[in-house]
Amino acid sequence: MSAETKELKASTGIQGLDKMLKGGLIPGRPYVLSGSVGSGRTTLAVQFLQQGVRQGERALLVAIDEPPAEIRENVRYLGWDVGKIRILDVHPTARAYSRKVAMVEIAAQRSVGSLREAKDDAKADAMKLASPDLSVQSLQLMLRQELQETRYSRVVIDSLTTLKRLSGEADIDMGMMSLLRFLSESNLTCLLVTDVPDFTSVEPEIFISRGEIRLHRIMTGTKIERCVTIEKMRGSSHDTIPRPLTIAKEGVQVNAGKKVPKAALAMLQGIPGSLR
């Protein structure tokens, strides 16, 4: 390990994954974390933020898929103290923050569906008048506001796929480019959680992002095998072999010294491109 180790990298908080990435992610760049449902994306992303907090950085989770309270519950079960991770709650329906999770006051957005439920909340009512629906555009504006007040160094957007679905803008590609550009101009190391990319089209976040880490969940007859691959990593060498991944009490773990069982590898191989 020559020059590569001397250079500063942002640790993902997962030893085996850091090893695959030769130290971690190059800071200040956006990366895609893709995978199917239940492959461990959110857990991994929270570990990435937690690692930042551990190093004295500020970390922000933009919760779109899941209410923050649930995320907190989920990771608390894993035994971490996640109190210092800040959460930007843009989840369309759940608006409850837990006491432990620092609440971020901004002009939060909701979808029309949630407005009815929040009816008797005067503050929410006031905000509903002022704020548009969640979209790529409004998220960028929200983040801009938030970043003016607090300097973050790590951000997770969970998930970009949902954000895109909610936005439904005509110019979504341009908006996505702008959001990613904004994130890198703000010098943030970002993990953008997405579904496994559509194999028949090219999504802008995949080709603009500086790297892609993909989590796989493979049924091999008798059991579920999990593994992780690095699909793309600009400016850094990396491990090109799929490595087994486990989700234990301590969170996601990657064994960078082991290989994926033959049966699972055969599955990776059988599926076109890199769905694998």
Next chain:
Amino acid sequence: MIRERAKIGIEGLDEMLEGGLLTGRPYVFSGTSGTGKSTMGMHFLVEGAMNGERVLYVAIDEPPNEVFLNFRKMGWDLSGISVLDGTPDVLNYDKTPVRDVSSERKIVPLASVGEAIRRTVEKAPTDMTVSTLQELMKQEFKERKYTRIVIDSLTSLKHFYIRTSEEFATLQSFFRTLSDLGATSVLTVQIPEVFRPGIESQLARGEIRLHKWFDGRGLMRGVTIEKYRGSSHDSRMRHLKITQTGIVVPMAEGGKRKKSSAPEESEPEKEPKASEDAGLEKKEELPLPPPPENGMKEMRPPIASGDTTEGCDSDGSGGSPT
């Protein structure tokens, strides 16, 4: 064809191309994400710069500062490469008038790009379009001719700067401009994992496609020439490695092959062993499977096989060793 050839600077690949790309024409480097398109584009520029040519890198998806940092790590001499920052600005979403980009963006040496990203001017982001990019290049060419251009990537250009309704006409004009400028140009194209032929391949005079797939032992990479007008070429897939010092494509075994002596001349330079030591990635990769000559076709990713090779086989059969 007595046209000059522009070497890409990767021996095995130049050999596949019978010496390199025909000068003055636009080509496409395609592949799924992480296959090495940008790296191969940079190889092409570094090779040109080493021969004293003027070369231009047009950055559209990755900011030039990051491009510079990434490739400096490979130990390449980037001093001769000029760069045009074509990355889009952060959208303002305000109704402020957009400024004319031609006064804002200039071509500069890549090595002079700072370590930090260019910041969007707070009040008025510039509006970049294909036509402004085209104009910028034309302007620049009036003062200084470049012999090699890399547009990285055409996919971004298409997504961010071209309206779908005008896609074909706009792209055609863009390719035409590139030919008119007289430079050998390379456009990188990201293709989806399930292949659908794109119009870029139609418009380009040639297409080099990069592949990656799992063969049961680990990640494998390969390169094919899908199309090459005006030249014979090797129509088989060859293995490709991305090491810490760049892309390596092996020479054909016992490659005693005809006229284009260029690749052979440079053979001594190639030190496969040295690059093996240099490449961290390589250490962890498994031994190279059977050489390209045997059964490479079967090793292609299932999707890619069949849809594009047929045409090439007939053109290129003259060039393949048997």
